[in-house]
Amino acid sequence: MTDPAVTYASYLKIDELLALQEPRSQGPEHDELLFIIIHQVYELWFKELLHELDRVRQWLEDDESHRAQHTLKRILAILKVLVAQLDILETMTPLEFLTFRERLEAASGFQSDQFRQIEFVLGVKSPEALRRFPENSRARLALERRYREPTVWDAFLQYLSREGYAVAPSHLERDVSVPIEPSPELQRILLAVYRDDPKNAEFCERLVDLDEGIQEWRYRHVKMVERTIGTRRGTGGSGGEAYLRETIGRPLFPDLWEIRSQL
Numbered sequence: 329m330t331d332p333a334v335t336y337a338s339y340l341k342i343d344e345l346l347a348l349q350e351p352r353s354q355g356p357e358h359d360e361l362l363f364i365i366i367h368q369v370y371e372l373w374f375k376e377l378l379h380e381l382d383r384v385r386q387w388l389e390d391d392e393s394h395r396a397q398h399t400l401k402r403i404l405a406i407l408k409v410l411v412a413q414l415d416i417l418e419t420m421t422p423l424e425f426l427t428f429r430e431r432l433e434a435a436s437g438f439q440s441d442q443f444r445q446i447e448f449v450l451g452v453k454s455p456e457a458l459r460r461f462p463e464n465s466r467a468r469l470a471l472e473r474r475y476r477e478p479t480v481w482d483a484f485l486q487y488l489s490r491e492g493y494a495v496a497p498s499h500l501e502r503d504v505s506v507p508i509e510p511s512p513e514l515q516r517i518l519l520a521v522y523r524d525d526p527k528n529a530e531f532c533e534r535l536v537d538l539d540e541g542i543q544e545w546r547y548r549h550v551k552m553v554e555r556t557i558g559t560r561r562g563t564g565g566s567g568g569e570a571y572l573r574e575t576i577g578r579p580l581f582p583d584l585w586e587i588r589s590q591l
């Protein structure tokens with residue numbers, strides 16, 4: 329028997345894909361399909377982002393900064409789509425959301441392991457976030473691996489050191505599971521990069537774009553949460569909008585922001 333010819337439907341597993349949306353509300357409520365599809369699409373983009381972030385790290389490890397920058401451009405384009413998608417969900421009014429919200433029980437984007445993986449690879453590492461997932465689950469194993477792995481920022485510092493910058497061993501050998509803290513010593517190096525090294529300064533700017541892109545998503549998400557559920561608690565059990573507000577405005581790469589006023 330020869331294998332059947334590959335078709336659009338067989339290659340993309342369309343039948344399986346279209347069977348994955350299962351509303352829980354009675355009826356079901358009209359808007360629940362949109363809610364499910366948006367979240368599933370986000371998870372697919374998260375998967376692609378992780379794939380590309382790993383690529384950026386690899387290109388830096390190979391001293392291929394031009395290619396790393398090219399991949400970063402793709403990541404930024406995806407982030408724009410992620411932010412723009414919130415417009416679609418904002419067409420759902422608070423009352424429309426309430427028609428099915430209680431059927432979500434404790435489900436929340438708060439429990440997205442891929443979102444936490446993206447945070448981890450960008451340096452926002454938290455053992456509490458990791459421990460929320462059951463031991464030996466796919467999510468937990470993936471997060472444990474990323475918890476121990478160097479972040480994109482670490483790969484960048486290693487690359488800068490190989491480019492001839494005097495990055496101190498305390499940075500090159502730091503514990504990569506600890507959050508990134510600002511460092512005046514690194515800022516002096518970055519100032520030199522910005523002043524005299526256009527190629528690497530350009531790369532730094534793309535990292536700032538990435539940082540701003542993530543912050544933009546956080547801001548737009550919290551505004552959407554505020555207009556949809558006000559100050560109610562989140563289904564994930566947090567303080568809702570109040571919790572999310574605390575996550576806004578915390579930069580991923582603080583040194584790249586600190587140097588702006590010194591340039």
Ligand code: HEM
Nearest residue numbers: 366370436437438440443553556562563564565566568575
């Ligand atoms: C009506 C739409 C939405 C509402 C009302 C909403 C509400 C919330 C709330 C209240 C939280 C805080 C955690 C908790 O649940 O207690 C949260 C967290 C989160 N949500 Fe949403 N959300 C919505 C749509 C989305 C979408 C479309 C995504 C895309 C994946 C998403 C991803 C996340 C993520 C990743 C977090 C964790 C953020 C963090 O811990 O920094 N949310 N959401």
